[in-house]
Amino acid sequence: MSQQAAALQNYNNELVKCMEDLCSKREELNRQITQEEEEKDRLQHDVRVLTEKLSRVNESLAHRLAARANFDQTIAETQAAYTKILESSHSLLSVLKQETGNLSKATEPRRKDH
Template sequence: MTQQGAALQTYNNELVKCIEELCSKREDLNRLIQQEEAEKARLQHDIRVLTEKLSRVNESLAHRLSARAEFDRTIAETEAAYMKILESSQTLLSVLKKEAGNLTKATEPRSSKDH
């Protein structure tokens, strides 16, 4: 019986040692889980912050794109009106030169041949 008792004691010691090792590994794993949960919480916070920033940038960008489109429209309209003014000025200058030439001819003294 002593031999059986010794074997039982050995098994008991090994069983306690295995249980302690398992508990130690569980504690290590629990620390890793807590670290990853903390990292997950930080990442989720960062995602919320970045999502809010992205939303603000998207709103600002949409506003600026709209303003740029308005600038483009105003510039195009102004350039078109300016081209019409240039064309009208050119036409006016042409008409004025023709009339000035006619007036010059009309006011020149007549030569003796004309009489």
């Protein structure tokens, strides 16, 4: 019976050692889980911060794009109006030169033809 008691003691010692190993492995795994959960929380926070920042940048960009479109439209309209002014000025100058020429001819003294 002492042999059975010794075997039982060996089994018990091995069982205790295996349980201690399992507990140790579980504690290590639990430590890793805690680290990864903390990292996950940090990453989720970073994602929230970046998402909010992206939203603000998108809003700002949309306003700036709209403002630029307004500038482009105003510039195009102004350039078109200025071109019309230049064309009108050119036409006015041509008419004025023609009328000046006509008036000059009308005011020249007439020559007497012999």
